[in-house]
Amino acid sequence: MKRSEILGRLLVIIGVVLVLSVPLAVHFYNGQNIVEIHGRVAESGGWSPSSIQAQVGVPLHLRLTSDDVMHSFAIGQSDMPPVDVAPGKMTELTLTFDKPGTYTYYCTRWCGPNHWRMRGVIEVTGDGSDAPQPVTPPLYMTLHLDIDAAHPAAVTPAEKPSTLRGAASAALLSAGYLTPDYYLSHSPAQSYLDLRADAAFSSLNDPEVWDLVAYIWQSNTTSERLVEGQRLYAQNCAACHGESGEGNGVFAAGVKAQTGKLPANFADPASMLGASPALLQGKILRGGMGTGMPYWGPIFNDETIWGIIGYLYTFQFDEGQR
Amino acid sequence: MRSDLTRFPFVKSLLKNRWLQLLVFFVMLAGFFFAILSGFAGTPVGNNNFGIVFVWIAWWAILILIAVPFFGRGWCAVCPIPLPGEWLQRGAILEPPARKPHWLDLRWPNKMRNIWLQNLTFTLVALFSSVILTTPKVTALVLAAMFFMAVGMSIVFERRTFCRYLCPVGGFIGLYAQVAPLELRVKDKRVCAACKDKPCYNGSQVGYGCPWDAFPGGLTRNTYCGLCMECLRTCPYDNIAINTRPFAADLAKPSTRMDEAFKAFIMLGAAMIYAGVLLGPWGALKLAAYSVGTVAWLGYAAAFLALIFGILPACFTLAVKIAQRFSRSSAPQHLFAKFATALVPLGLMFWIAFSLSFVLTNATYILTALSDPFGWGWNLFGTAGVAWQPYFTTLLVPVQALALVGGLLWSARTAQKVGAEVKASPIPVIVFCTLTTLVMLGLLL
Amino acid sequence: MLVGLAGAVIAFAPLPVRVASPTQRTFRVEASQFAYNPAVLTVDPGDTVTIELVSTDVVHGLYVDGYGVSVTADPGQTARLTFTADISGSFRFRCNVTCGALHPFMIGKLQVGSNTMLWRAIGLTVLAALAAIILFPLPANVKTA
Numbered sequence: 001m002k003r004s005e006i007l008g009r010l011l012v013i014i015g016v017v018l019v020l021s022v023p024l025a026v027h028f029y030n031g032q033n034i035v036e037i038h039g040r041v042a043e044s045g046g047w048s049p050s051s052i053q054a055q056v057g058v059p060l061h062l063r064l065t066s067d068d069v070m071h072s073f074a075i076g077q078s079d080m081p082p083v084d085v086a087p088g089k090m091t092e093l094t095l096t097f098d099k100p101g102t103y104t105y106y107c108t109r110w111c112g113p114n115h116w117r118m119r120g121v122i123e124v125t126g127d128g129s130d131a132p133q134p135v136t137p138p139l140y141m142t143l144h145l146d147i148d149a150a151h152p153a154a155v156t157p158a159e160k161p162s163t164l165r166g167a168a169s170a171a172l173l174s175a176g177y178l179t180p181d182y183y184l185s186h187s188p189a190q191s192y193l194d195l196r197a198d199a200a201f202s203s204l205n206d207p208e209v210w211d212l213v214a215y216i217w218q219s220n221t222t223s224e225r226l227v228e229g230q231r232l233y234a235q236n237c238a239a240c241h242g243e244s245g246e247g248n249g250v251f252a253a254g255v256k257a258q259t260g261k262l263p264a265n266f267a268d269p270a271s272m273l274g275a276s277p278a279l280l281q282g283k284i285l286r287g288g289m290g291t292g293m294p295y296w297g298p299i300f301n302d303e304t305i306w307g308i309i310g311y312l313y314t315f316q317f318d319e320g321q322r
Numbered sequence: 323m324r325s326d327l328t329r330f331p332f333v334k335s336l337l338k339n340r341w342l343q344l345l346v347f348f349v350m351l352a353g354f355f356f357a358i359l360s361g362f363a364g365t366p367v368g369n370n371n372f373g374i375v376f377v378w379i380a381w382w383a384i385l386i387l388i389a390v391p392f393f394g395r396g397w398c399a400v401c402p403i404p405l406p407g408e409w410l411q412r413g414a415i416l417e418p419p420a421r422k423p424h425w426l427d428l429r430w431p432n433k434m435r436n437i438w439l440q441n442l443t444f445t446l447v448a449l450f451s452s453v454i455l456t457t458p459k460v461t462a463l464v465l466a467a468m469f470f471m472a473v474g475m476s477i478v479f480e481r482r483t484f485c486r487y488l489c490p491v492g493g494f495i496g497l498y499a500q501v502a503p504l505e506l507r508v509k510d511k512r513v514c515a516a517c518k519d520k521p522c523y524n525g526s527q528v529g530y531g532c533p534w535d536a537f538p539g540g541l542t543r544n545t546y547c548g549l550c551m552e553c554l555r556t557c558p559y560d561n562i563a564i565n566t567r568p569f570a571a572d573l574a575k576p577s578t579r580m581d582e583a584f585k586a587f588i589m590l591g592a593a594m595i596y597a598g599v600l601l602g603p604w605g606a607l608k609l610a611a612y613s614v615g616t617v618a619w620l621g622y623a624a625a626f627l628a629l630i631f632g633i634l635p636a637c638f639t640l641a642v643k644i645a646q647r648f649s650r651s652s653a654p655q656h657l658f659a660k661f662a663t664a665l666v667p668l669g670l671m672f673w674i675a676f677s678l679s680f681v682l683t684n685a686t687y688i689l690t691a692l693s694d695p696f697g698w699g700w701n702l703f704g705t706a707g708v709a710w711q712p713y714f715t716t717l718l719v720p721v722q723a724l725a726l727v728g729g730l731l732w733s734a735r736t737a738q739k740v741g742a743e744v745k746a747s748p749i750p751v752i753v754f755c756t757l758t759t760l761v762m763l764g765l766l767l
Numbered sequence: 768m769l770v771g772l773a774g775a776v777i778a779f780a781p782l783p784v785r786v787a788s789p790t791q792r793t794f795r796v797e798a799s800q801f802a803y804n805p806a807v808l809t810v811d812p813g814d815t816v817t818i819e820l821v822s823t824d825v826v827h828g829l830y831v832d833g834y835g836v837s838v839t840a841d842p843g844q845t846a847r848l849t850f851t852a853d854i855s856g857s858f859r860f861r862c863n864v865t866c867g868a869l870h871p872f873m874i875g876k877l878q879v880g881s882n883t884m885l886w887r888a889i890g891l892t893v894l895a896a897l898a899a900i901i902l903f904p905l906p907a908n909v910k911t912a
Contacts, residue, residue, distance in 0.1 A: 001419070008344055008415040012351065019352045020359055027363075027698055041825070065697065067366045069866050070826035087865040088370025090699025110842035111825050239843030250823040250842050369865060456868040601859070603875045605802020612869055683832075683861070684871055710863060715832045719856070723888035727895050734899035742905045749900050756896040760889060767857060767885040 034061040034092075039071040039085045039107065042114035047105070049120065056100050056126030062093045069111050071118070076104035076299040084109070097124040104298035110239045113251045113258075116294035140282030143185055147282035148289055153189035153274035157210040160318045166215030169208060172200055173216070183220040187276040188213050188316070214317035220277075221310030229311025232304065240292070241266060245315035255292040263292070266315040273316060280309045326509070326563040328554070337551050337564065340416045350402040354465065356695070361462025365697025369710075371458040372695030375687045377465070378455050383681040385495075386673050394499030398492065399549035403468050404485050404533075407476030412530060427480045430487060430535070436581040440493030441588055445630070447490045448592050449623050452599075452611040482533040485548060497585050498670045499544040500572035505565050506538070506547050506554075513561045514539030522553040522562070529555035538562060543572040545582070570667060570732070576660035576740045583662035584635065586669055590758060591630035593672035597765040601679055634758075638662065641750035649746035660744055661751045664737035668755050671729025672762050675722040679766060683712040722766050730759045770898045777890035782883055789813030789851075796820055796875070798827035798840065800867045803860070803875035810852050812880040817849045828863035831877060837863050855880035 038048045044067070054060040064073050066087040073093070074082035083093055085107075097103065107118040140147050176182060177191070186194070191213045195201050201209055221229075234243070240255055240263040242248040247265035256262045266272050284305050287295030296305065328334040336342060353376070361373030368374040389397045409415050413423035447454065447464070454460050472484040485492055508514055522538045525531035529552045532538060536546050538553040539561075554562045577583075599607045599622075610618035642658050686708050693706035700706065733755045734748070741748030792814050797804045798821065810816050820829050820840040829848065830837035833856065838848035862873035 002417065004341070005414055005416050005419070008341075011344070011348060012409075012415060015348055015352055016355055019356050023356075023359065023696065024363065027696070030698075063699065065365065065699075070864055088365045088367035088697040089694075090697070092699070109826050110822075113824075115842075234844050235841070237843070239841075243843065243845060250821065367865060368868065369871065452869065452872075456871070600872045601874060603803070603806035603859075605799075605804075605806065605873075608801055608869055608872055711830075711835070712832055719884050723884060723891070727888065727891045730892055731895045731899065734896065738899065738903075738905040748904075752896055752899055756892060759892050763885060763888050763892065767882065767888060 031063075034063050036063045036065070037073075037120075039064065039066040039073070039118070040068055041112045042117040043112065044068065046118040047107075047120040051120060052122045054095070054097060054122050054124045056097055056124055058096070058126075060095045060097070060122070062095065064091045064093060065089060070109050071107045071111050072109045074106055074108045075122075076106060077301045078103070082108040095122075097122075100124045100126050102298075106299055108235060113254045115239075116236075119298070138282060138285055139184055139278040143278055145276070145279050145282060147279050147286065151187065151271060151274040151279060153187065153270055153272075155189055155192055156269040156273055157192075157207065159207060160316070161207070161210035161214035162318045163211070163214040163218040164318075165208070166211035166213070166218075169201075169204060169212050170215050170219075172204075173212065174200070177216055178219055180220060183216065184277045184281075187279070188217060188273040188313070190276070191216060192273075217310075217313050217317060221307065225307040226311055226314065228304075229307045229309075232300075232308050233311055236296075237308075245312070259290055259292045261291055266312050269316060272313075277306065277309050280312065281305055284308070324505075324565040324567045326565050328562070328564050333564075334554070338555050340555075343551070344415065346400050347402065347405055350400050351405060354402040354469075358462045358465050358469075360695050361458040361460075361465070363696065364458060366458055367697060368456045368458060369684070369687050370690060370694065370697040372691045373458045373461050373465075374455070375684075375691035377461055379681055379684050380688050383677060383685075385491075386670075386677045387681075390495055390498045390502065391670065391674070392502060393504055393549075394502030394544040395495055395548050396502075396504070397495060398485060399551070401485075403465075403489070404472045404476065404482050406469075407473035407484070408482065408533065410473065411476040411480075418525065418527060418530060425476075426478045428478055430479055430483045434487060436579070437487070437493050437496070437585055438581045439487050440490060441581060441585055443488060443490035444493050444585075444592075445588060445627070448588075448595075449626060450614060451596070452608065453614055456612075481531070481535050482548070483535075486534055486546065493585050494589050494669075496545040497582055497589070497666060501570045501667055501670055502544060503566055503569050503571075505541075505544055505567055505571070506549060507541055507563055507565060508539050508561050509563045510561060511539060513559050517559065517561075521556040521558065526556045526558075529553075531556075542575060543577070545572070545577075570736070573663050573666060573736050574739060576663040576743065578656045578659045580659055583659040583665075584631070586662050586665035587634045587638070588630045589669040590665055590672060591626070591634050593669065593676050594758070594762055594765065595626055595629065597672075597676050597762060601676070602765060638665075638751070638754055641754045644750040645741070645746040645748070649744070657744055657746060660740050661737060661746075661748070663740055664733040664748075664751055664755060666733075667736060668729050668733035668758070671725045671732070672758075675725045675729075675762065675766055678722060678725070679718060682714050682718055684710075685713050686710050719767055723763065726759050726763055726766075730755055770894065770902060773894055774891060777894060778887055782881075782886070787811040787813075789815065791815045791817070793817040793819065796829065797823050798829065798862065798873075799823045800825065801862075801869035801873040803829070803873070806875040807878065808875070809878040810880075812852060812855045814852045814879075815849065816852050817847055820846045820848065825866050826864050827866050827873070829860055829875075830863040831858055831860045833858040839864055852877075852879045856884055857882040 035049070035052055040046060040048065052060070064083070064085045066085045068087060070087065071085040072082040073085050074080065075095070083091055085091055101124055103122040103124060105120050105122060107115060111118065192209060195209050195212055201212070204212070238249055240249040240251045242252065245266035247263045249263060252263050264271070283293060285295065285297045287293045300308070328337065357373040357376055360371055364371045364373065385397055411425055413419045454464055468489070471488065475484040475488070519526070520537070521531070523531050532553060533550055534546055534548045541547055598604070599611050607622070610622040613619050639658060642661055645661070646657055687710070689705040689708045693703045694700045734752045737748035737751040737755065789811065792810050794805070794808050794817070796818055818829060818838070820827070820838055822840040822842045824842060826839065826841050828837055828839040833854055834850060836848060836850045838846045840846035856879060858877045858879065860875045860877055862870055866873065
């Protein structure tokens with residue numbers, strides 16, 4: 001065989017082998033000590049992997065990419081801002097955990113009706129108290145509330161109550177009505193009945209008593225928390241519950257088709273005013289029972305959930321600033 | 323009007339040089355296997371995958387906008403798909419070896435010595451195109467399948483039977499190559515008549531017989547010459563010329579072949595359907611084209627086939643029959659095929675107009691895929707982060723309009739030349755071309 | 768010569784413009800994989816156009832060719848895009864956030880005023896056909912090259 005022929009064959013064979021093997025080798029090398037997470041819509045498997053091991057104090061290097069649509073990556077109950085996970089692009093992130101435990105990672109950009117199911121866990125082991133932390137049961141359990149039962153409001157107002165008008169009569173309120181315990185364990189309708197039965201307010205007409213209820217509700221939150229609540233609502237709840245809270249979000253019809261029930265209508269006084277914050281917290285923490293409502297326990301801490309709940313009531317009360 | 327490029331010794335030696343050709347082949351082959359690798363191993367997101375971007379945007383743009391209109395079968399000259407199979411078949415990568423290997427060397431059956439199979443393979447690819455164009459793994463599968471077919475056929479049959487009779491792309495490249503201002507022909511037919519061994523067809527010690535199963539001495543059209551330059555090397559009388567010539571010189575001798583005529587209809591119809599389905603605002607059509615296997619897709623496929631094999635040829639037949647009524651001419655079959663020649667420049671311009679939109683809208687992906695071919699976060703050339711945006715949108719519409727109007731003028735002229743030869747009026751065919759042009763304008767603009 | 772003149776007229780002569788006073792128009796456009804609904808929006812030149820983009824399944828974008836303006840909407844969060852339609856013609860708008868396989872083909876059309884380009888092109892097409900048929904027919908027994 002001529003030398004040129006041998007040379008030619010070598011060129012072709014070596015060249016093709018290199019073209020095929022070098023990228024794979026580089027990719028493999030780059031992948032050492034990094035966990036590559038692929039995001040896919042829940043129907044295609046969600047996060048892959050969906051379970052990761054890590055150690056306290058040891059940086060966990062992640063590379064994130066989406067295999068289909070826009071997703072994002074966030075860690076539940078942490079204040080790390082979410083990181084966009086774009087299709088066909090790679091995002092790098094390093095996490096370091098100071099405490100052992102189970103951390104949930106989840107997607108924060110709606111990617112379909114099952115978006116909320118797109119979750120994974122990072123099991124962090126290592127020193128730091130390995131002793132199991134005492135768990136306080138959520139308030140609805142302490143109060144023995146059946147959060148799956150219907151909660152119709154015994155009374156509803158003739159018109160939307162106003163917190164601004166309620167502020168006018170606020171001086172009449174005794175301290176007992178303004179404690180967090182009272183707020184958390186009473187529904188607005190129950191509070192109305194309490195106020196109506198209390199002689200101190202006999203001079204007020206019914207709408208004015210409702211305004212007082214609205215005032216009580218608003219006093220349990222702040223405007224910053226309402227803004228944050230609105231942001232979280234828009235990001236996590238509006239897709240099903242609707243931007244106007246009426247249970248008519250873009251996925252509402254799909255939820256109804258799958259479960260037979262529409263998402264809750266926060267603008268409906270008959271049901272919303274019969275729900276206490278504790279009840280709402282229970283629903284948010286635990287989710288569904290076949291209603292399609294996600295469980296947010298691993299995602300939001302209590303503080304955040306109360307903030308969202310405070311915002312939910314603003315669909316019922318006209319506070320002049322919505 | 324013809325000018326032989328090989329009269330420049332530098333050009334001739336470049337074209338005959340096997341090392342230079344091998345270098346080009348090597349780059350193409352590397353790119354081809356790289357595309358298959360990225361299709362299988364890279365991100366499933368089409369826009370960020372080298373396989374999808376470099377096949378359906380970069381390569382397609384170069385093919386339909388430059389290679390075919392200006393170089394005819396120029397792509398075939400450098401295509402990597404048949405190479406490994408051909409090297410196996412020949413037993414060498416460069417000059418012919420001392421001992422030729424013996425594979426099956428079967429002759430392609432006579433009944434299939436036409437482009438009907440290519441019409442079929444192109445139609446198949448077209449029916450599944452929404453999935454192929456958008457799914458990296460599927461593109462990789464199609465490329466790999468073509469590769470393995472080519473290798474298999476090289477081992478079983480003689481010459482480049484995959485290229486000549488099966489390749490879905492080769493069907494239309496050959497048809498539209500007739501338009502190109504470049505051709506390979508012999509200088510003097512009398513030299514060929516006197517030549518005993520015909521090494522251009524049979525091969526010799528310095529080169530291989532025409533892999534395209536063409537007799538260079540008999541070439542009158544570009545349709546079946548793959549510009550591989552073997553005959554330039556083997557001809558002992560230096561009788562092969564690579565000529566520049568006016569555009570569409572081949573269309574002056576209209577083909578009488580029905581397979582080629584139907585190829586023209588397939589291309590015309592496919593351009594119109596792609597313009598409507600891919601570039602139009604009708605989401606239901608796109609979903610129907612994409613969801614292979616569903617009833618909607620079957621409906622889409624039926625409509626597609628009805629258009630290219632039924633409606634368009636039927637309307638054209640009507641036009642031809644009307645022309646025949648008012649003429650004194652030959653058998654209808656030949657009229658149909660000859661007048662179908664007018665659809666060659668028309669179809670080419672349809673595809674150019676369609677492709678311009680598709681390519682200019684998505685050209686930025688070429689930059690990103692170059693730097694990050696697998697979607698793994700690489701940035702080889704610093705262009706991985708280039709934001710998507712369409713290029714030249716204001717120029718696009720006038721250029722498309724001019725291309726389509728130009729295509730109509732060109733096809734009208736071609737129809738007139740055919741009409742003059744067959745002594746039948748070209749007007750009905752010109753009307754057909756005008757109507758289809760109007761449809762294409764409505765779909766694109 | 769005449770044909771060339773006619774062609775130039777068709778291509779470049781200013782067409783009578785229907786003068787409509789610019790108004791405010793708002794369109795609620797739903798985006799889903801892989802279509803917009805409504806997919807064709809018609810406005811008059813000079814109108815202030817607001818597009819309320821409502822994504823119904825995944826994150827989608829809307830980018831208007833020719834204007835270069837765009838907006839992105841997550842499901843549950845209607846996004847608004849406002850611009851003045853001061854360029855006349857037919858423009859495609861497309862999704863600019865990868866939203867699945869057919870993302871590059873997720874297309875709608877914005878019609879600002881009349882589609883003069885299309886009318887001119889149609890005019891040129893008909894002119895070309897007529898020129899070929901009437902003005903420049905080849906004699907029946909011409910020998911072709």
